[in-house]
Amino acid sequence: MENESMLTKEKIIEIINDFLQEEFEVERSRIVPTADVKSTLDLDSLDYIDLVVVMEKNLHIKVDPSDLVDIHSIQDLYDYVVSKMGIQA
Numbered sequence: 001m002e003n004e005s006m007l008t009k010e011k012i013i014e015i016i017n018d019f020l021q022e023e024f025e026v027e028r029s030r031i032v033p034t035a036d037v038k039s040t041l042d043l044d045s046l047d048y049i050d051l052v053v054v055m056e057k058n059l060h061i062k063v064d065p066s067d068l069v070d071i072h073s074i075q076d077l078y079d080y081v082v083s084k085m086g087i088q089a
Contacts, residue, residue, distance in 0.1 A: 009082050012059070016081060019058045020074075023050070033075035040074065061085060 017031050024041045031040065043051065052063045061084045071077050 007085065007087060009078075009087055012081055012085065012087060013078050015058060016078060019054055023054045031074060033073065033078065035074045037071055037074060037077055055081065059085065 017028065020026055020031050020041065021028050024043075024047075026041055037043065041047065041051070048065065048068055051068065052065050055061065055063050059081055061081065063084070067080065071080055
């Protein structure tokens with residue numbers, strides 16, 4: 001992954017969209033900010049652990065699984081990652 005200091009919010013969103021599409025086999029057109037994470041990615045409780053692992057692997061951040069309780073939309077996911085990485089909007 002690129003040097004984290006070079007990452008922008010737009011680049012982080014692109015990285016998230018890429019791994020969501022690849023890891024969860026979701027059509028790119030369904031990954032929109034207003035989409036519901038659970039239904040869009042077809043997640044059950046075990047899939048949330050997969051989401052944590054994929055986020056940590058692809059974004060090099062530590063994700064507390066309990067944080068995902070507050071993530072409902074794809075935009076919530078973007079905002080969470082941007083916040084965890086300390087990127088200014």
